[in-house]
Amino acid sequence: MAFENLSWIQLAAFSGGGLAMGLGAVGAAIGEGYTAAQANMAVSRNPEISGDIFKNMLVGQAVAESASIFALVIAILLLFLDVPNPNLIDAAALFGAGICMGLGAVGSGMGSGYPGGQACFGISRQPGAASKLTTNMLIGSAVCQTPAIFSMVVALMLMFMDFGNAPLQPTWAALIGAGLSTGLAAIGSGYGGGLAAGASCEGIARQPETVGNVTTTMLVGQAVAQTPSIFGLLVSFILMFKVFPESSSLAAAMALLGAGVSTGFGGIGPGIGNGMAAEGAVRWVARNVQSAGELMRIMLVGQAVSQSTAIYAMVVSLVLIFVV
């Protein structure tokens, strides 16, 4: 059964596009559902300001939606992309782009629901702090989108870079690995960043005067939680830009696919763990602002230890790419 190159490319582009939108819809829907659930709780607690809560809910959900809009854009591009010189390597690149964007949107969508929900609930507790809460929510959920933006960048590069001169073996595995690396690693960072942002909105509602310390701790914690997705991006770039010598052996291809899988899965846990550490620190900075320095220090030590497994995973990936 022999197919033409164009059939293979369409097969890869259509299944990649389906996966991009299917997986990409998961996170945002859960996150927005959480925001709406908290908004309902908030309205029942304080029905007089339901208008403010409603407005805040919609703004929060709009930010959480952006991850799945990125996925929609990539899916539509994959469905209608015109490939001028059909080359089998493009099939791998397009499929990799689809899974990268689909997986990458899961964590960001879920994560940015938390600040939205906590901000709505916070407004019902402290209507006077509404503008502080909305601002903090927007900052927190914007940072949560970063991993989804990394995924979109990698997906667009996979779709529009020209891999035509690279040898099919083993570059196909490098391109799918590049998609998996950034896509999977983005899940943890997006979700973890959301945990930290949610705790900061809750804390500001409790003690509005601590807003400076709380936002600072949140941003530092979120920045550290982004590191696993930056590792994923780094490994993807190496896999996309390095020229691999032609080799008919399956082992060479599997080493490159394994490199993507290692950093990708390896980023999920540390991303979520760093977010949990930041969540704990932010929550208690709001309750005990005198200990803010101590809390920031222990958060960073805890995050550094939690980061170690992501670093092991990146080391294994680099060994797979450069040594074996």
Add this chain to the structure above:
Amino acid sequence: MAIEGADLIKAAAFLGAGLSMGLGAIGPGVGEGMVAAKACEAIGKNPKEAGLLTRTMLVGQAVSESTGIYSLVIALLLLFVV
């Protein structure tokens, strides 16, 4: 493309190394994060005991780290020894 037995085994070892380290990193990452979150809570409640709490947190995280190190060992064995 004719795949020989030795090539197939090498291929499985490389993919297995990636899966071992990748999946093995999830648990310690989440677990150590939980430890750090609770350590922050404890310091927030009782800042005077910060030194003791930092020590307890680090020992707990080191134990939680062990499964990540097992994964790393298995990944390196798959890459260089098997």
